[in-house]
Amino acid sequence: MDHTVYDVLIIGAGPIGIACAIAAKNNHLSHLIVDKGCLVNSLYNYPTNMTFFSSSERLEIEEIPFVTTNPKPKRAEALEYYRRVHDKFNLNTKLFEEVLSYQKQGEIFHIQTSKNQYKARNIIVATGFYDIPIYLNIPGEDLPKVSHYYNDPHYYAGQNVVIVGASNSSIDAALETYRKGAKVTLVIRGTDISHRVKYWVRPDIMNRIAEGSITVYFESQLKEILSDKVVISTKNTEITIANDFVLTLTGYRPNFELLKKFQINIPDDDDMIPEHDLNTMETNIKGLYLAGVVCGGLNTHLWFIENSRVHAKMIMESILAKS
Structure with a gap:
């Protein structure tokens, strides 16, 4: 003492x-x-x-x-x-x-x-x-392939990666993992990426989305995470896509x-x-x-x-x- x-x-x-x-x-x-x-x-x-x-x-x-x-x-x-x-x-x-x-x-x-x-x-x-982290509280969130933190993009090379969130951390992760060869899907609750995203990053992510290099689902939520896929609830329907890793960067x-x-x-x-x-x-x-x-x-x-x-x-x- x-x-x-x-x-x-x-x-x-x-x-x-x-x-x-x-x-x-x-x-x-x-x-x-x-x-x-x-x-x-x-x-x-x-x-x-x-x-x-x-x-x-x-x-x-x-x-x-x-x-x-x-x-x-x-x-x-x-x-x-x-x-x-x-x-x-x-x-x-x-x-x-x-x-x-x-x-x-x-x-x-x-x-x-x-x-x-x-x-x-x-x-x-x-x-x-x-x-x-702020958890999504959905089935499968405790699987080993799910992380609430993002560190280095190389780890995700060649993988199907779903990233949840629209803020700086999510957008940075999406761009960096995409450039290391990941197939990236963004799931965003709102109608646009956050207005707080760094001004020099915003044009980059918008261009990648526009050209189809990064897939994005707006007004959508991750509903369930499975070992080899995820279920996404979109504005009009539910879709299932192949998945290797999930980054839930929701704050x-x-x-x-x-x-x-x-x-x-x-x-x-x-x-x-x-x-x-x-x-x-x-x-x-x-x-x-x-x-x-x-x-x-x-x-x-x-x-x-x-x-x-x-x-x-x-x-x-x-x-x-x-x-």
Whole structure:
């Protein structure tokens, strides 16, 4: 057991968790970061060839330059950048250590992890939303050929691949696997690809669809997944097509189970935005704060790295005002 009483314990070693730790250190507050995965775990699990929508300067922390030779940085560059920032500030971080529960005794939080116990006066939850997929809940979704994450296109060369979703992850996967020789079918619930698809990617996917290189079913849903085929419910009928792999890239959600363990109020509505003060980021539990994309609940397009970095400053101002 660690007997130190930290001023701030941060759950999540992503870019915003790192920003919060730096802000704590700059304000002479003791800190500890705990993450169940590796450093910037969500970014690590992004597709190998992913290019960010944001330019590098909008992803910077503490005005430390994020230098890249590309107009938009790639995943590998982001991993290197945030690791260097983390190491530059010599942050106190425990990785591959999952937070399991907590108790609050007086003004002190007692946190139990998979490896240790800690005490802290304040907690910041900065866990992101990339860990838990949104499931389709259809027959066959648990088959080995189904994945809710996409990494590298080579694996799907020469295969019949069905991709569910209309956002950046789905469209990137469709184009990359197609170019490695996969026969790609897109299944999209709406009438068009998402308006959030990167502007330089949209013409590419529209041209591939128009020429018939990639098949798309709009206003459609995947109804059932079988070992060698899938059933698609379209606007007018049901069709069955041959299939080797299914990528259900339908989005991800925050770890609501963890938030509920911390007794944070979560409304039962479409967005499920956890209760917090927009001026201080403090939740309904005194001394317990939210930072980053977790603040948006199911509205995962509300907060990004570039617009939630300010949460670190807001939280430290709140903590210092109390002390």
